[in-house]
Amino acid sequence: MSRIVEVRGIRLGEGMPKICVPLTGRTREELREEAELLRTIDLDFAEWRVDFFAEVDSIEAVLEELAELRSLLGDIPLIFTFRSAREGGQRELTIEAYTRLNREAAASGHADVIDIELFTGDEIVRELTAEVRRTGAVSIVSNHDFDATPSHEELASRLRRAHGLGADIPKIAVMPRHPGDVLTLLAVTYEVSSEEQGPIITMSMDKAGVISRVAGGTFGSALTFGAAKNASAPGQLAAAELKGILNALYT
Numbered sequence: 633m634s635r636i637v638e639v640r641g642i643r644l645g646e647g648m649p650k651i652c653v654p655l656t657g658r659t660r661e662e663l664r665e666e667a668e669l670l671r672t673i674d675l676d677f678a679e680w681r682v683d684f685f686a687e688v689d690s691i692e693a694v695l696e697e698l699a700e701l702r703s704l705l706g707d708i709p710l711i712f713t714f715r716s717a718r719e720g721g722q723r724e725l726t727i728e729a730y731t732r733l734n735r736e737a738a739a740s741g742h743a744d745v746i747d748i749e750l751f752t753g754d755e756i757v758r759e760l761t762a763e764v765r766r767t768g769a770v771s772i773v774s775n776h777d778f779d780a781t782p783s784h785e786e787l788a789s790r791l792r793r794a795h796g797l798g799a800d801i802p803k804i805a806v807m808p809r810h811p812g813d814v815l816t817l818l819a820v821t822y823e824v825s826s827e828e829q830g831p832i833i834t835m836s837m838d839k840a841g842v843i844s845r846v847a848g849g850t851f852g853s854a855l856t857f858g859a860a861k862n863a864s865a866p867g868q869l870a871a872a873e874l875k876g877i878l879n880a881l882y883t
């Protein structure tokens with residue numbers, strides 16, 4: 633039996649793929665409006681893309697906003713993600729600042745899931761996944777390639793490596809150069825999810841990859857990202873549209 637990861641009653645790795653909607657506001661005001669909008673949408677997870685937040689350099693400001701989002705979102709499970717510029721995010725932090733940010737977010741108890749980038753360095757990733765687990769939160773260990781799709785072997789090895797470093801949920805997002813790249817991503821998803829080490833999340837980006845965002849669940853991807861106000865990556869469909877397609881495919 634595949635290991636299920638449960639977050640606030642949402643069971644990842646079982647049933648329909650779950651929908652996650654990112655919050656990409658730059659100011660507290662924009663984030664409040666986005667969080668209120670999310671309350672009106674049919675979704676399973678919200679992701680705070682904290683790299684968009686103008687005050688990200690201040691841990692105090694981030695923790696205050698995280699507490700605010702927690703209360704605005706009610707019971708919606710919240711993923712905390714600082715996406716580095718080299719993996720498609722808005723900015724870079726030093727390793728020390730990145731580590732501290734994720735540690736404190738986990739310790740606050742306001743984020744249910746913490747996204748840690750695989751290529752931060754094995755030792756740090758191992759420590760962070762263990763620490764996230766100690767706080768009772770769940771870890772995603774992620775990798776993004778906005779230029780290309782690595783080979784089948786490389787993609788599979790990154791997902792397995794994330795597991796090996798303690799990830800509850802390995803995640804990979806890659807850019808297709810041609811439709812065959814999307815097939816590669818889906819084939820790897822099927823292969824690695826069949827090993828039943830727990831849920832994984834995969835997607836192929838951009839227009840050519842949209843099929844993976846709607847049908848990835850068939851091949852073993854446990855969650856897919858859809859947009860409310862702004863997409864956080866190319867190829868995301870509107871969350872409501874995504875939900876309609878998932879209902880047609882999986883119910």
Ligand SMILES: O=C1C[C@@](O)(C(=O)O)C[C@@H](O)[C@@H]1O
Nearest residue numbers: 654713805835837857864865
């Ligand atoms: O890792 C991911 C996946 C993503 O890049 C996507 O392609 O939908 C969107 C990001 O916000 C998220 O952190």
